[in-house]
Amino acid sequence: MFDAPSGRNRPCPDALRDRRPGVCCRSPESMSYANSRIPASAQSGIHEQLLRRVERHLAEPFRKPYADYNRAAFAASLERWNGTAPLILDAGCGVGHSTIQLARSFPDHWVIGVDQSEDRLSRRKPYPQALLPTNMVFVRADLVDYWRLCCDAGLTLARHYILYPNPWPKIGHLARRWHAHPVFPFIPRLGGVLECRSNWHVYIEEFACALGRVTGREIIPEEFEATIPLTPFERKYRDSGQQLYRIVCDLGPAACVPLPEGAPCVP
Numbered sequence: 078m079f080d081a082p083s084g085r086n087r088p089c090p091d092a093l094r095d096r097r098p099g100v101c102c103r104s105p106e107s108m109s110y111a112n113s114r115i116p117a118s119a120q121s122g123i124h125e126q127l128l129r130r131v132e133r134h135l136a137e138p139f140r141k142p143y144a145d146y147n148r149a150a151f152a153a154s155l156e157r158w159n160g161t162a163p164l165i166l167d168a169g170c171g172v173g174h175s176t177i178q179l180a181r182s183f184p185d186h187w188v189i190g191v192d193q194s195e196d197r198l199s200r201r202k203p204y205p206q207a208l209l210p211t212n213m214v215f216v217r218a219d220l221v222d223y224w225r226l227c228c229d230a231g232l233t234l235a236r237h238y239i240l241y242p243n244p245w246p247k248i249g250h251l252a253r254r255w256h257a258h259p260v261f262p263f264i265p266r267l268g269g270v271l272e273c274r275s276n277w278h279v280y281i282e283e284f285a286c287a288l289g290r291v292t293g294r295e296i297i298p299e300e301f302e303a304t305i306p307l308t309p310f311e312r313k314y315r316d317s318g319q320q321l322y323r324i325v326c327d328l329g330p331a332a333c334v335p336l337p338e339g340a341p342c343v344p
Contacts, residue, residue: 113317116277118246139259147222154216162187163235172200175307180210188213234269241310244277256287274323276314281322
């Protein structure tokens with residue numbers, strides 16, 4: 078369990094401002110850039126309804142019909158895959174900077190960046206098409222369908238990234254967080270090394286709790302420093318002096334062993 082942040086960004090003495098009046102070490106542009114805030118919420122720990130929701134989703138598998146455009150996007154994401162290269166899924170990739178970095182870091186893998194917004198996917202600057210790695214693809218799809226289609230196809234991921242998802246910090250918005258959504262039990266079925274990152278400690282504590290309930294493993298959330306940021310949000314949070322949090326779990330092939338009914342979850 079993390080100590081709850083104060084709600085303000087951590088001070089950065091000497092890094093932001095010289096002690097002399099009127100002297101600033103950063104340009105106005107960088108000052109306006111590095112002013113991101115930690116999600117404000119009345120919730121300071123794991124939601125009391127989280128495990129109840131997760132257990133309900135385990136007992137009642139999600140069977141929402143697939144949208145045709147998601148089926149088409151799933152097929153398109155595998156068209157150029159050779160069937161043998163290890164798979165990496167960048168789930169909710171946004172503008173795709175993380176997908177590009179992952180493809181460059183793992184040149185022998187096939188990297189898939191999925192986002193539901195065509196507008197975000199089109200903003201891949203400053204990367205022109207000619208300079209993009211060839212071992213990756215972007216597709217517009219709803220992850221609720223895409224994850225389940227991966228499971229239906231029997232795919233096993235080498236790595237799976239969920240980077241800075243919308244935290245939905247209001248207490249009443251628990252059901253909108255991925256770990257409380259009916260699709261969540263499908264995520265660990267894909268195996269591989271799963272990594273989720275956030276700048277809100279509650280989100281990562283809850284994600285660890287829910288993942289532990291589904292897999293029967295002890296999932297330990299951790300603080301980390303983003304030396305090389307994977308996403309624009311991560312860079313902004315880091316430069317704002319915020320603490321970042323993540324879980325990293327090697328799910329392997331036997332990920333879905335449920336805990337005994339009613340077992341406690343302590344991240």
